[in-house]
Amino acid sequence: MIDAATIFELENRHGSGAYGKRPTALVKGQGVYLWDANGNRYLDAASGQGVAALGHCHPAVVEAIHAQASQLITAQEAFYNDRRAELYTLLASLTPGDLDQFFLCNSGAEAIEGALKVAMLLTGRAGIVAAKRSFHGRTTGALSMTWTPKYRKPFMGWLPAVAHVAYNNIDEARAAITTETAAVVVEPVQGEGGVHPASPAYLQALRQLCDETGTMLVVDEIQTGFGRTGSMFGFEQARILPDIMALGKAIAGGLPMGAVCWRSAHGQIPRASHGSTFGGNPLVCTAAIAAVSTVRDLQLPEHVCKVGAWLIDELRAANLRGAREVRGRGLMIGIELRGRVTPTLKALQERGVLALPAGLTTLRLLPPLIITRDELAIARDAIIEVLG
Numbered sequence: 001m002i003d004a005a006t007i008f009e010l011e012n013r014h015g016s017g018a019y020g021k022r023p024t025a026l027v028k029g030q031g032v033y034l035w036d037a038n039g040n041r042y043l044d045a046a047s048g049q050g051v052a053a054l055g056h057c058h059p060a061v062v063e064a065i066h067a068q069a070s071q072l073i074t075a076q077e078a079f080y081n082d083r084r085a086e087l088y089t090l091l092a093s094l095t096p097g098d099l100d101q102f103f104l105c106n107s108g109a110e111a112i113e114g115a116l117k118v119a120m121l122l123t124g125r126a127g128i129v130a131a132k133r134s135f136h137g138r139t140t141g142a143l144s145m146t147w148t149p150k151y152r153k154p155f156m157g158w159l160p161a162v163a164h165v166a167y168n169n170i171d172e173a174r175a176a177i178t179t180e181t182a183a184v185v186v187e188p189v190q191g192e193g194g195v196h197p198a199s200p201a202y203l204q205a206l207r208q209l210c211d212e213t214g215t216m217l218v219v220d221e222i223q224t225g226f227g228r229t230g231s232m233f234g235f236e237q238a239r240i241l242p243d244i245m246a247l248g249k250a251i252a253g254g255l256p257m258g259a260v261c262w263r264s265a266h267g268q269i270p271r272a273s274h275g276s277t278f279g280g281n282p283l284v285c286t287a288a289i290a291a292v293s294t295v296r297d298l299q300l301p302e303h304v305c306k307v308g309a310w311l312i313d314e315l316r317a318a319n320l321r322g323a324r325e326v327r328g329r330g331l332m333i334g335i336e337l338r339g340r341v342t343p344t345l346k347a348l349q350e351r352g353v354l355a356l357p358a359g360l361t362t363l364r365l366l367p368p369l370i371i372t373r374d375e376l377a378i379a380r381d382a383i384i385e386v387l388g
């Protein structure tokens with residue numbers, strides 16, 4: 001294996017420059033742990049941005065990929081495929097109501113792009129309402145909805161207009177949503193924007209405003225989906241049914257996949273109105289079947305609900321000197337710091353815990369959903385040591 005210094009040098013020389021990088025080369029993962037090229041072990045409280053819901057190299061996912069890799073890797077959507085059909089059935093069994101139509105793609109941003117197209121196709125309208133502090137991805141359509149001005153600014157001349165309204169503010173939503181609006185796009189818990197949960201009343205009000213105006217309510221469940229917030233999907237805690245849902249991140253156990261999901265009551269979209277070369281390929285569908293059915297069979301949403309509430313209580317009870325607030329749902333937890341997050345991330349990594357930022361001053365924890373209370377206590381102790 002090439003050594004860490006060589007890995008850094010090669011990546012720095014040939015990489016795009018788009019990523020701020022930590023001086024650590026991850027080379028191996030097992031369960032909730034990761035190892036770097038120097039053999040150091042870390043407790044992973046980041047899950048590759050919420051992807052590794054089952055931890056790393058979960059045997060169910062590894063075996064499924066292994067078996068399908070020698071059966072059939074690629075098959076375009078112009079043909080039917082057994083694994084794709086199975087995945088549809090599985091997803092439809094887990095999504096509430098008639099959220100039973102799916103378009104399979106390869107990333108979260110693509111799922112958002114697809115959701116926008118579906119909303120426009122189903123309504124014949126073009127207006128989009130999104131929230132301030134939102135994150136929906138980096139491709140140009142998704143980027144136009146992503147709030148962070150820094151991400152959008154260089155492309156402003158080319159991005160479609162989107163109305164951004166304050167999150168959790170029903171009056172601003174009411175003023176922005178009209179009979180010209182195709183879609184209102186919302187995260188049940190804002191992730192990258194700082195881990196801010198939507199109030200159930202807010203999501204219920206959006207549902208009602210969409211009903212009144214014939215607008216599609218699109219929930220971005222890319223980060224919150226598949227148990228992360230303590231229910232299979234984040235919106236379920238507000239007891240609403242969205243029209244369209246975007247899925248990604250954890251859906252295929254670490255392989256790249258996104259999905260757009262919408263209510264059958266709205267019908268299918270016109271022939272040739274959308275497409276994807278890799279979308280719905282048998283290898284990734286097989287990984288998704290393994291990953292999603294394991295989340296269900298291990299009852300991870302229930303587990304997450306319990307251990308997440310426990311960790312939030314523990315962190316609040318610790319009265320961390322370096323923190324203003326601890327917030328979140330399930331295992332999507334944000335600690336609002338009194339200063340910048342980067343030194344805290346570094347100090348945690350020195351203590352063997354990998355965490356994430358969410359904006360400049362929020363520490364974000366997205367551990368694998370299979371994590372035990374004892375393993376979470378390791379993260380808690382490191383956080384108390386650094387911020388206590």
Ligand SMILES: *Cc1c(COP(=O)(O)O)cnc(C)c1O
Pocket residue numbers: 107108109110112135136137138187191192220221222223224248249
């Ligand atoms: C990560 C994320 C996206 C973008 O997903 P990519 O796979 O990086 O394109 C969109 N929305 C939310 C809420 C996310 O967390």
